[in-house]
Amino acid sequence: MTPSSAKFVTAAAVARSPAFDLDARPERWKPEAPFELLDLRPGRVLLLGAPPGAGKTTLVLQAVAGTLANHPNLRAVIGNVEVAPGALLEKLLSRLARVTLDAIQDRQLLADERRRVESALTEHATLFERIAFLEAPFALRNLAEAMLAFGARLCVVDYAQRFTTGDDDDRSKLDALMSQVRKLANAGACVVLVSSVARQKSKNGSSTYAGLGMASFRGSSELEFGADAAYILHAAKDGIALLECVKARFGSPRDIPLRFDSPTQTFRAGEPLDTFDAAPEPPPRKGNR
Numbered sequence: 001m002t003p004s005s006a007k008f009v010t011a012a013a014v015a016r017s018p019a020f021d022l023d024a025r026p027e028r029w030k031p032e033a034p035f036e037l038l039d040l041r042p043g044r045v046l047l048l049g050a051p052p053g054a055g056k057t058t059l060v061l062q063a064v065a066g067t068l069a070n071h072p073n074l075r076a077v078i079g080n081v082e083v084a085p086g087a088l089l090e091k092l093l094s095r096l097a098r099v100t101l102d103a104i105q106d107r108q109l110l111a112d113e114r115r116r117v118e119s120a121l122t123e124h125a126t127l128f129e130r131i132a133f134l135e136a137p138f139a140l141r142n143l144a145e146a147m148l149a150f151g152a153r154l155c156v157v158d159y160a161q162r163f164t165t166g167d168d169d170d171r172s173k174l175d176a177l178m179s180q181v182r183k184l185a186n187a188g189a190c191v192v193l194v195s196s197v198a199r200q201k202s203k204n205g206s207s208t209y210a211g212l213g214m215a216s217f218r219g220s221s222e223l224e225f226g227a228d229a230a231y232i233l234h235a236a237k238d239g240i241a242l243l244e245c246v247k248a249r250f251g252s253p254r255d256i257p258l259r260f261d262s263p264t265q266t267f268r269a270g271e272p273l274d275t276f277d278a279a280p281e282p283p284p285r286k287g288n289r
């Protein structure tokens, strides 16, 4: 046989490799409710798309913080191009302290609310030590370096189209971003990638976000192809929402019905049927300012 530079590996060699050890359980990080079905683990790329204001940033913040809460040695870097670190922390605190985001961001806290915010800060101090917010430049290289420096293995790219140049539909830049995301995942990271979605044409020719699906991620089909799992967040009225799984490379797709309580920026489990209980209200405001 003539020597060849072709690269391949036999099934037998794979079976003998350390990575195939039947006694070694692969690492998997379990998110808190209602996001237990999200398969977050080293090497995975998870894509989330939704129309503007549906709650993408809030959802990934909650899912990531809830995963860190379950795994005390795990750290995450959140790369959010549009929301400043202070505002991201306020979103987290609103849920954890059960105080409305309005009251927190306007610093109009009743005495009891202030106590709850302070206790949430104390109670979750070690969690907050393990969440880092990326600062500019919002590029994959900076994100990877921040992860290395911070010891993070989980990260959020929020959102893909702005992480490149700001040109929403620059396809080649999105392709390049996606191959860098894959490299990061191959190096052992789990990447949660947020994407904007394109409006669809309705039957009467107008633009609509109804009927979003796998091909709706904006700018590049590489986003859908490159992700291991892909979700579309559908937000209906009265806080009813559905996290639809449109791709699951390593499992069967399972949707997650949700309720979104926007005043406290909290996602809760929803009802699979179209009968829904009212979202639990935050405790009533009482006491002195």
Ligand SMILES: Nc1ncnc2c1ncn2[C@@H]1O[C@H](COP(=O)(O)OP(=O)(O)OP(=O)(O)O)[C@@H](O)[C@H]1O
Pocket (backbone or CB within 6 Å): 050, 051, 052, 053, 054, 055, 056, 057, 058, 059, 101, 102, 262, 263, 264
């Ligand atoms: N202070 C507030 N009180 C109640 N609801 C709020 C408050 N601030 C924001 N919201 C709502 O919370 C929702 C979630 O916002 P979020 O930023 O997570 O959405 P997004 O899908 O990431 O948006 P974008 O398209 O800007 O990236 C929005 O619908 C917004 O209207």
